[in-house]
Structure formats: structure tokens, C-alpha cells
Amino acid sequence: MEPQTAKILALETATEGCSAALWVDGTVTQRFEVMPRAHARLILPMMDALLAEAGLTLKDLDALAFGRGPGAFTGVRAAVGVVQGAAFAADRPVVPVSTLAALAQQAVDAGASRVLAALDARMGEVYWGAFEAREGLARAVAEECVCPPESVPVPAVPGWTAVGRGWTAYGEALLRRLEGRVDALPQADCIPRAAEVARLAVGEWTQGRVVSAESALPVYLRDRVAEPPREAR
Amino acid sequence: MIAAAPDQTAPPLCVLGIETSCDETGVALYDTRRGLLAHALHSQVELHAGYGGVVPELASRDHVRRVLPLVRRVLEEAGETGDTLDGVAYTAGPGLLGALLVGASVARSLAWGWGLPAVAVHHMEGHLLAPLLEDPAPEFPFVALLVSGGHTLLVDVQGVGRYRILGESLDDAAGEAFDKTAKLLGLGYPGGPALARLAAEGDPGRFRFPRPMTDRPGLDFSFSGLKTRALTAFRDTPPDATLAADVARAFEDAVVDTLAIKCRRALEQTGHGRLVVAGGVGANRRLRAALQVMAADRGGAVFFPRAEFCTDNGAMIALAGALRLQAGERAGLEIQARARWSLEGV
Numbered sequence: 293m294e295p296q297t298a299k300i301l302a303l304e305t306a307t308e309g310c311s312a313a314l315w316v317d318g319t320v321t322q323r324f325e326v327m328p329r330a331h332a333r334l335i336l337p338m339m340d341a342l343l344a345e346a347g348l349t350l351k352d353l354d355a356l357a358f359g360r361g362p363g364a365f366t367g368v369r370a371a372v373g374v375v376q377g378a379a380f381a382a383d384r385p386v387v388p389v390s391t392l393a394a395l396a397q398q399a400v401d402a403g404a405s406r407v408l409a410a411l412d413a414r415m416g417e418v419y420w421g422a423f424e425a426r427e428g429l430a431r432a433v434a435e436e437c438v439c440p441p442e443s444v445p446v447p448a449v450p451g452w453t454a455v456g457r458g459w460t461a462y463g464e465a466l467l468r469r470l471e472g473r474v475d476a477l478p479q480a481d482c483i484p485r486a487a488e489v490a491r492l493a494v495g496e497w498t499q500g501r502v503v504s505a506e507s508a509l510p511v512y513l514r515d516r517v518a519e520p521p522r523e524a525r
Numbered sequence: 526m527i528a529a530a531p532d533q534t535a536p537p538l539c540v541l542g543i544e545t546s547c548d549e550t551g552v553a554l555y556d557t558r559r560g561l562l563a564h565a566l567h568s569q570v571e572l573h574a575g576y577g578g579v580v581p582e583l584a585s586r587d588h589v590r591r592v593l594p595l596v597r598r599v600l601e602e603a604g605e606t607g608d609t610l611d612g613v614a615y616t617a618g619p620g621l622l623g624a625l626l627v628g629a630s631v632a633r634s635l636a637w638g639w640g641l642p643a644v645a646v647h648h649m650e651g652h653l654l655a656p657l658l659e660d661p662a663p664e665f666p667f668v669a670l671l672v673s674g675g676h677t678l679l680v681d682v683q684g685v686g687r688y689r690i691l692g693e694s695l696d697d698a699a700g701e702a703f704d705k706t707a708k709l710l711g712l713g714y715p716g717g718p719a720l721a722r723l724a725a726e727g728d729p730g731r732f733r734f735p736r737p738m739t740d741r742p743g744l745d746f747s748f749s750g751l752k753t754r755a756l757t758a759f760r761d762t763p764p765d766a767t768l769a770a771d772v773a774r775a776f777e778d779a780v781v782d783t784l785a786i787k788c789r790r791a792l793e794q795t796g797h798g799r800l801v802v803a804g805g806v807g808a809n810r811r812l813r814a815a816l817q818v819m820a821a822d823r824g825g826a827v828f829f830p831r832a833e834f835c836t837d838n839g840a841m842i843a844l845a846g847a848l849r850l851q852a853g854e855r856a857g858l859e860i861q862a863r864a865r866w867s868l869e870g871v
Contacts, residue, residue, distance in 0.1 A: 332626060332860035336637055340858060350638050365582060366623050369589050370860070373630025376593050381607055381638025506593045510586075518580040 298497055299353045301339060301378075302490035305331040305371045306363025306391040307411060307457070312338035313486035314346055315494060321345065322487045331370050339378070350382035355502055357493030359484055360388035362419040362438065362513040363411060369510055376505045385502035387493040390511070392421035392456075396430035397488035399455040406451055408474065410458025410466065411484075413438050418458035418466070419513055420444045429495060438513040441465035447473055455482060530662050531557035535851050538611040541596065541635070542843025545588045545628030546620025546648045547675070548572070548579045551839030552595040554603045554610075557847050561658055562603035564840045565595045566833070570715065577714045585623035592631045599839075607639035614846020617645035617856075618863035620675075625862035633860045644846045644854050645861040647871045651841035652803040653682055654848065655830040658840055663799045663828040668791045670784065672812075673804030673836075674700035674715065677746050679791045680868065682801070685848045688868050691791050692744025699780055700806045702748035706755045706776050710769045720773050721809055727774025728767065732758050734779040739786045744794070746787065751779055777811060785815045789823065798825035807835040 300315040310331040311324040323338035343349060350356075358375040361368035368391075379386045396407040400423070407430060411419040420437050422445070423430040434445060441462035450473045459466060460481055467474060496502070531538075537558035544551035553564035569587050573579045600606060615632030618625055629645070636643035653669045656662060668691070671678040677694035697705065700717055707716025712723065734754045737747045755776045762768055788800055800820055806812060807829055820827040834840055 332630065332862060334859075336634060336858040336860065340637065365585065366626060369585060369623070369627055370630050372589055373592075373627050374634040374860075376589075377631040377634030377636075378638040380593055380596070381635050506597070510589065512586075517582040517586075518576060 296494045296498065298494050299348065300355050300357050300387070300490050300493050300497060301342065301353055302357035302486040302493055303335055303339065303371050303374060304359035304391065304394060304484050304486040304489045305335055306359045306361050306368045307484055309483035309485060310334045310338070311486035312342055313490045314342040315490040316346055320487050320490055322485065324485055326483065331367055335370065335374055350378060350384065353382070353384055355385045355387050355493065355497045357387040357389055357489050358508065359391040359394055359486070359489050360509070361391050361511040362413070362436065363391050365512060368512065372508055372510050375508050379508065380505035386505060386508040387496045387502050388508060389489045389492045389496070390421065390432070390436065391484045392419060392436055393423060393430050393432060393492055394488040395456045395482065395484045396421065396423035397492060398482050398485070399453045400425040400428065400430045404453035406453065408452045408454050410454070410456045410462070412458050412461040413514060416440055418444065418462055420458070422447055429492060436513060442469055444469055446470060449473070451475060457481065457483070530657065531848060532851055533558065538847050538850055539605065539609065540612045540614050540843045540847040540850060541610055542614045542839045542846055543592060543596070543628045543632040544616045544648070544651065544837055544839045544842045545592065545624050546616045546618070547624060547837060548584050549837040550588050550591040550595060551837055551842070552592065552599050553839035553843045554599050554605060555840060555843035555847050557851060561840055562605065563599040564838065565599050566838055567591045567595060574714055577708070579621070581621045581623055584621060585627055588624055588627040592628055596635070607641070610639065610641055612636065612642045612644060612846065612850045614644045614646050614842050616648045616651065616842050617861040618648060618866040620648055620864065622862055622864040626860070629860045629862045633858070637858065642850060643856045644849045645856045646842050646845045646849065647866060647868060649676065649678065649868045650688070650871055651845045653680060653688065653801070654685070654845045655803050655834045655841040656801045656828040658834055658844055659828065659830055663801050666797050667799035667801050668788065668795055668797050669801040669803060670788055671804045672699045672784065672802070672806035674698060674704060676804060677748070679744050679787060681795050685852065686871055688871070690869055691794070692746065692787060694746040694748060696747050696749040697752065699746070699748055699784065700804070702752050702780065703806065706752050709752070709756045710759060710773060717806070721777060721811070723770050724773040724777040727770035729774050729778055731771040732775035734775050736779055736783045736786060739783055744787055744791055746783065748780065751776060781809070781812045781815045784812060785819050788816060789819050792823060792825060800825065800827045802827060802829050803835060805836045808832040
């Protein structure tokens with residue numbers, strides 16, 4: 293793939309990993325840490341350091357990108373809050389990128405052509421997405437969903453690579469469900485990162501698929517989060 | 526005496542304040558010279574009403590959709606931009622962690638993007654200083670009574686950041702007791718204001734509830750027993766047309782009397798003449814009247830913020846932040862949010 297002329301700052305805080313990445317005309321630099329409950333402390337210093345090292349300011353960027361989920365609700369909202377504030381302040385457009393797609397991109401970069409990405413959604417469920425490599429980029433081939441491992445959508449064809457900690461948590465149940473359609477589990481323990489968010493965002497930005505700061509919002513997938521309202525007395 | 530108002534000899538500061546600690550999204554612009562320039566609030570009361578209480582995850586999900594549109598609106602109303610501001614203040618706690626994180630992450634990154642200093646404000650400090658939004662503003666020192674759905678506190682306020690807690694509720698907060706009692710009387714949630722309206726029609730002589738913890742020294746409160754007394758009276762009396770109103774009246778009288786007795790005691794103990802009342806229950810009319818009478822009787826003065834600044838709001842955070850920025854305080858790039866945070870530790 294040709295290095296693309298773009299300057300994009302990306303962040304990804306939806307899972308255990310907290311990361312920021314700066315894409316400058318095809319070269320990416322990244323800060324990445326796995327430190328539970330430290331995302332809020334780490335993310336802005338990471339972004340600040342990346343820009344400082346590159347001698348850039350927010351105003352020099354073409355866009356900001358963020359992992360829009362699915363993932364831990366609080367983590368997804370940390371990314372959203374930060375990208376909203378920074379993009380509004382610098383008047384830059386925003387590129388939302390699926391956290392599952394960013395995860396799948398790691399497998400694509402390692403040579404996979406079809407990827408089943410799974411994150412542990414807790415409560416006996418996984419966040420689930422199916423992707424294919426097209427021109428080196430992970431492209432969704434089905435709607436992302438949240439469901440128990442026993443009922444993930446089964447693809448028609450074999451030859452899939454598994455990626456993400458959903459496979460660590462529910463590997464057996466998922467393999468049983470997929471009945472031989474998965475080749476191997478080489479990337480099962482990798483974590484979504486900002487570098488791949490940036491990489492996927494470049495193409496989106498090139499095609500004008502951007503949103504305003506206010507429209508940079510989370511994708512939770514799990515929408516039933518409270519008991520239905522009780523009958524009013 | 527230290528003037529409580531902003532220092533007018535220092536360069537003026539224009540500060541954006543963001544509050545998301547519970548179920549209100551509040552955004553405001555405060556200028557140390559020009560005063561409050563604009564403020565906007567989105568209340569989630571209807572969102573949570575059917576659940577009988579605030580659902581934290583729903584609160585966070587709503588905040589993340591509301592904060593930035595309110596920021597844009599407030600800036601436009603005041604005719605300000607990031608270039609004309611001097612800082613950003615945000616509520617860093619105490620409160621619902623997930624809700625706090627939304628406002629904190631937007632606010633901190635706005636300040637970063639604008640290249641402005643940020644300051645992390647204690648929610649209760651915002652309430653304590655809210656009366657400074659009014660004219661006349663109280664001067665330091667004063668006693669503050671903070672009464673809301675989450676807190677009942679008496680605080681000795683010597684100056685910005687110089688707070689000593691004199692007493693607090695050992696169980697339910699006053700506002701919580703109002704809401705729970707309202708629920709027992711079938712007034713829905715949150716029913717505190719509805720209970721106060723109903724009490725206005727009640728007979729003050731029909732029931733008399735105790736004034737908890739006033740028969741012994743000290744400035745702590747306990748309101749959960751009153752809720753039980755109200756339930757017992759309501760359940761064990763044959764129903765009639767005015768029963769609910771009469772119980773509501775006895776309950777409100779007991780809470781108001783108790784708060785007034787403890788406020789008087791706090792003023793006597795500290796020797797201060799000024800009492801400042803803040804928090805949602807501070808909007809209660811009978812409480813306001815009782816505290817006016819008590820303060821006048823002592824030859825002192827009582828200060829209330831207007832009703833909209835008694836409840837959670839961005840204006841008090843912008844104000845508290847401006848005073849702290851003026852004092853040279855600066856928050857780092859880390860996004861701060863703490864569910865628990867002692868007011869004495871700020």
C-alpha cells in the first residue's frame with residue numbers, strides 16, 4: 293500500500309490497553325500500555341508526547357481518530373470524551389473506527405485473509421465481528437454484535453483466523469460453535485491498539501467519512517444496561 | 526476579613542465550568558470581573574424517574590451526548606471562543622465515577638486542545654461557593670449548610686480551600702429522606718419537591734415527629750428514623766382525605782426544625798454571623814423561611830443561591846475553578862475523577 297499523505301492522531305482505550313498513535317504520511321508512532329484503571333491518567337500525556345516529538349500541534353492534523361467500541365463502557369467513553377474535547381478545541385474532523393476492526397487489522401497485518409474478532413463482553417457474552425482483508429485493510433463482512441459464544445453467527449466458508457481476548461475467555465465454546473471453520477488461534481491474546489485505529493482511519497478520512505466532534509459517539513452494542521422501569525406506584 | 530469575591534486587582538479570568546457528577550449536565554462561563562456570562566443545564570430527571578433512582582450507566586450515556594452541545598451553546602451565547610478563555614474547570618468528584626469521567630475527559634482535553642490551564646474542582650466546594658454568584662455575596666468566614674439528595678453537611682468555611690466539616694448525616698441525606706418518604710406516600714421519584722407541595726396543605730398539629738439528635742450535643746444528623754416514623758403514621762392511621770398531607774407536613778417540619786437547630790448550634794460554636802445554604806434542599810421554601818428567622822434572631826445573615834444554583838450546575842464549578850486558577854492552581858494532563866473525595870482534603 294502506498295504511504296498516504298495524512299496526519300492523524302488516534303486513540304484507543306476501549307479494552308485493557310491504553311494507546312495513542314500518530315500517523316504522519318505513512319509512518320506511525322505509538323504509545324501503548326496495558327494498565328487497568330489508568331487510561332484516564334495516561335491518555336492525554338501519550339497524545340501530548342506524540343505531537344511534541346513530531347513537532348506538530350493539533351491544528352496541524354487532518355483529523356483525529358478513536359476506537360468507538362465496542363468495549364468496556366467507561367473506556368469507550370474516555371476515548372469519546374477526549375476526542376470530542378480535542379477535536380472541538382482544534383476544530384478538526386473526527387474518524388470513528390470500530391475497536392473490533394482495529395483488533396482484526398492486527399491479524400490482517402500478520403497475513404490473515406479472514407478474521408473473526410472477539411472481545412470479552414463479560415456476563416457470558418462476546419463482542420463479535422467478522423472481517424476480510426481487502427487491499428491490506430480489515431473490512432467488516434457482517435454486522436458486529438454482542439451475544440453468548442454459543443450463538444455467534446457462523447460464517448458459511450472455512451479459513452478464519454481468530455483474534456482477541458474473547459477467544460481467551462470462551463475459546464472452547466466458540467470453537468465448538470464454529471465447527472472447524474477456524475484455522476488457528478495465533479493472535480488470540482492481542483489487544484486493540486491505536487496504531488491500527490490510525491491505519492484504518494486514513495482510508496476513511498481520504499474518502500471523507502468523518503464526523504464532527506459532537507457526533508463522535510460510542511458504539512456499545514450492549515444497550516440493555518438497566519432493569520426495565522418498574523410499574524410506577 | 527478576607528473578601529470572598531474574586532480578587533479584582535488580579536488580571537480577570539474567564540473560565541468554562543463543566544459538571545457531570547450525577548444526573549445533571551451543567552456547563553457555564555464565569556468571568557472574575559464580569560460575573561456569570563452564560564450557563565446551560567440538562568437534567569436527566571425524566572430518564573431515571575421510572576427506575577426509582579439514578580441508574581449510573583444511563584447517566585454516563587446521557588452525559589456523553591450532552592456535554593459538548595452545551596459547551597457550544599454557552600460559548601455562542603456569551604460570544605466567547607477558546608481563544609478568549611483563560612481556563613477550564615471540571616468536577617473531579619465526589620460523585621458517580623463513570624459520570625464524572627465524561628465531563629472530566631471532555632473538559633481536560635478541551636483545555637489541552639486550547640492550550641489553557643485546567644483545574645479539577647471538588648463538587649461540594651462548588652456548592653459551598655455557589656452563593657458567591659449572587660449579589661450581595663457573603664464574605665468569609667461563614668458556616669455552610671449543604672443539603673442535597675446525596676449530602677447533609679455543616680462546614681466551617683474560612684476561605685477558598687479552607688474547610689472544616691462540623692457535622693454530617695450518619696445515614697440518609699436530608700434530600701434522600703425527602704425522596705424516600707415521598708415514595709412511601711406514593712408521590713413517585715424523585716418526590717421531594719412534591720412532598721413539600723403536599724406538606725403546604727397539611728395540618729401541622731396532627732402528627733409530631735421527633736427532631737433526631739437534637740437532644741444531645743454535636744452537629745451530626747440522622748434522618749432515616751424520620752422516614753420510618755412517617756411510614757408508620759401513614760400505614761397505621763385509618764386513611765382519610767388529608768392523611769398524606771398531614772404526614773408530609775409533620776415530616777417536613779421535623780427535618781426543617783432539625784436543620785435550623787443544628788445551624789444555630791454551628792453558628793454559636795464557630796462564632797460566625799453568616800450562614801450559607803446550598804444544595805437541592807436549599808430550595809425548600811419552609812427551610813429558607815426557618816433559617817431566615819433563626820439568623821435574624823441571632824442578628825446574623827443567611828445567604829441562599831438562587832434555586833437553579835442550589836441544585837447541581839456548571840456555574841458553581843466555573844466560579845470555584847476561577848478562584849482556584851486565580852490562586853495559581855493548575856491540574857496536570859491526567860483526567861481526574863474520584864467517586865469519594867473528602868472536602869477537607871482539597
